[in-house]
Amino acid sequence: MWPDDFAERYRKLGHWTGQTLFDLLSTAAERFGDRDAVIDGDARVSYRSLHERASRLAAGLHDFGVRRGDRVVVQLPNTAAYFDVIFALFRLGALPVFALPAHRGAEIGYFCSHTDAVALITTDVYDGFDHRTLASVAGAAKLIVAGDPGSHTALSSLYTSSVSSLPPGPGPSDLAFLQLSGGSTGLPKLIPRTHDDYLYSVRASAEICELTPDSSYLVVLPVAHNFPMSSPGVLGVFHAGGKVVLSTTPDPARVFPLIERERVTIAALVPPLALVWLDAAANLGAGLPSLEVLQVGGAKLLDSVAARVEPVLGCKLQQVFGMAEGLVNYTRLDDGDDIVLHTQGRPISPDDEVLVVDDEDVPVPDGTVGHLLTRGPYTIRGYWRADEHNRTAFTDDGFYRTGDLVRRLDGGYLVVEGRAKDQINRGGEKIAAEEVEDHLLTHPAVHDAAVVSVPDTYLGERSCAFVVVKDGMTAPRLRDIREHLRDRGLATFKIPDRLRVVDGFPVTGVGKTSRRELRALLRELAASKGTA
Numbered sequence: 160m161w162p163d164d165f166a167e168r169y170r171k172l173g174h175w176t177g178q179t180l181f182d183l184l185s186t187a188a189e190r191f192g193d194r195d196a197v198i199d200g201d202a203r204v205s206y207r208s209l210h211e212r213a214s215r216l217a218a219g220l221h222d223f224g225v226r227r228g229d230r231v232v233v234q235l236p237n238t239a240a241y242f243d244v245i246f247a248l249f250r251l252g253a254l255p256v257f258a259l260p261a262h263r264g265a266e267i268g269y270f271c272s273h274t275d276a277v278a279l280i281t282t283d284v285y286d287g288f289d290h291r292t293l294a295s296v297a298g299a300a301k302l303i304v305a306g307d308p309g310s311h312t313a314l315s316s317l318y319t320s321s322v323s324s325l326p327p328g329p330g331p332s333d334l335a336f337l338q339l340s341g342g343s344t345g346l347p348k349l350i351p352r353t354h355d356d357y358l359y360s361v362r363a364s365a366e367i368c369e370l371t372p373d374s375s376y377l378v379v380l381p382v383a384h385n386f387p388m389s390s391p392g393v394l395g396v397f398h399a400g401g402k403v404v405l406s407t408t409p410d411p412a413r414v415f416p417l418i419e420r421e422r423v424t425i426a427a428l429v430p431p432l433a434l435v436w437l438d439a440a441a442n443l444g445a446g447l448p449s450l451e452v453l454q455v456g457g458a459k460l461l462d463s464v465a466a467r468v469e470p471v472l473g474c475k476l477q478q479v480f481g482m483a484e485g486l487v488n489y490t491r492l493d494d495g496d497d498i499v500l501h502t503q504g505r506p507i508s509p510d511d512e513v514l515v516v517d518d519e520d521v522p523v524p525d526g527t528v529g530h531l532l533t534r535g536p537y538t539i540r541g542y543w544r545a546d547e548h549n550r551t552a553f554t555d556d557g558f559y560r561t562g563d564l565v566r567r568l569d570g571g572y573l574v575v576e577g578r579a580k581d582q583i584n585r586g587g588e589k590i591a592a593e594e595v596e597d598h599l600l601t602h603p604a605v606h607d608a609a610v611v612s613v614p615d616t617y618l619g620e621r622s623c624a625f626v627v628v629k630d631g632m633t634a635p636r637l638r639d640i641r642e643h644l645r646d647r648g649l650a651t652f653k654i655p656d657r658l659r660v661v662d663g664f665p666v667t668g669v670g671k672t673s674r675r676e677l678r679a680l681l682r683e684l685a686a687s688k689g690t691a
């Protein structure tokens with residue numbers, strides 16, 4: 160975690176206030192009592208009720224055996240139960256490990272074993288997948304199911320009638336949860352965030368985004384992702400006393416009427432969804448009158464798309480460039496078009512330290528593209544239980560190497576120009592090349608594999624697997640590869656969109672597979688064929 164002198168400074172500056180995430184809910188319940196906190200379909204949950212439900216569930220989870228410091232993998236869709244669960248765990252000081260609904264056996268099994276999780280809290284069936292089947296990969300973690308539990312424990316059975324048995328909660332500098340990193344190497348890294356550090360980013364974000372008790376915030380992205388969780392996200396809304404409106408689909412046909420019904424004022428999207436909404440609204444010939452701010456982040460927004468937001472939807476655009484490791488940048492609501500349409504914003508905090516450096520870690524002048532390094536009051540100093548990886552992912556003086564290539568402009572605004580990390584950003588969903596390659600290598604016909612991004616007009620990027628086939632084996636088809644990876648329990652978004660069989664890979668000066676050259680090869684092929 161942070162060295163003592165930094166921690167002391169962040170406290171002195173008033174960034175770390177000594178509260179926990181459960182305190183955020185307790186305070187909100189006191190201040191906003193009967194006001195709506197969460198809207199899930201026809202169900203409306205008040206602040207008071209959310210506080211009471213979370214407390215009763217905390218007591219029940221404690222009776223079930225969940226203790227302070229324990230890890231609990233949480234995989235829930237955008238439903239009200241999610242909030243009962245996370246606040247119950249925050250109350251106990253047990254750490255949620257935030258999985259996405261799209262994760263399958265490979266990821267969930269790894270999260271459970273890597274964190275020695277005591278429980279996996281998931282749903283029954285969602286998006287055609289029976290999550291109860293994940294019991295087979297959960298190891299020692301006991302399955303708790305929201306919905307029909309089958310042979311497992313029903314989440315609904317764990318709400319006690321009294322909360323008198325609750326032990327003392329965690330301290331503000333304790334870990335609050337483990338968030339997932341987009342990653343670039345083998346297995347997903349876990350990001351340890353403390354109550355103090357996360358709450359600072361939440362409060363500051365709520366202020367930057369000008370949230371008030373009248374804010375109505377729509378969640379269509381997976382609620383456990385850092386963007387809808389805290390930028391300013393659901394937690395920012397709870398801090399401000401507004402209401403969170405949940406949707407399990409981003410489809411305009413379902414969401415536009417919900418926006419109207421709940422007078423949604425702010426929503427967060429990834430660029431491909433922004434495009435879908437813009438086209439739908441343009442077709443309808445109507446904007447979204449209640450919507451004041453559309454936040455777009457998670458992947459680079461094209462200038463041409465950015466320019467359509469205000470004319471078509473009739474609301475302000477806010478670009479958000481953040482990372483679960485910490486640093487979040489926003490364009491401000493009073494910034495001019497030059498900034499809002501062409502930059503990815505500036506950091507939350509005056510105490511976010513940002514360096515833009517060349518390959519030798521030497522700072523480059525403003526306006527020049529370089530690697531973004533950062534350190535600050537809500538940026539982690541290391542991944543969870545990953546000492547070796549941390550030696551290269553952070554500088555000796557604690558700066559996180561984001562892997563992003565940026566240009567810094569006057570006023571500290573950043574423009575994202577590319578990426579140096581081996582990651583594919585598939586419409587905001589991050590794919591670590593090496594993780595998929597490791598799975599590809601288990602295919603009987605695959606001798607070697609490399610996964611790279613291909614430009615895509617809708618998603619920004621898709622993934623392409625290059626494989627070298629073993630001597631004497633028949634080259635697999637894309638369909639075989641996809642089936643193989645699905646059978647291994649890999650989340651669908653990580654399964655390659657394209658396949659190219661090659662004789663060998665270009666290598667870098669040090670003899671590593673050059674993904675850069677493979678990407679260039681794809682561009683050449685696309686240029687010669689008019690398609691990628």
Ligand code: OOB
Nearest residue numbers: 341385386390456457458459479480481482483575
């Ligand atoms: C958000 O968090 P993660 O952890 O899923 O991904 C972080 C990475 C960044 O390092 C960058 O490569 C990319 O996603 N990214 C963007 C971007 N926002 C994120 N690239 C270009 N333009 C943007 N606006 O994605 C995240 C976390 C909090 C708030 C918003 C996004």
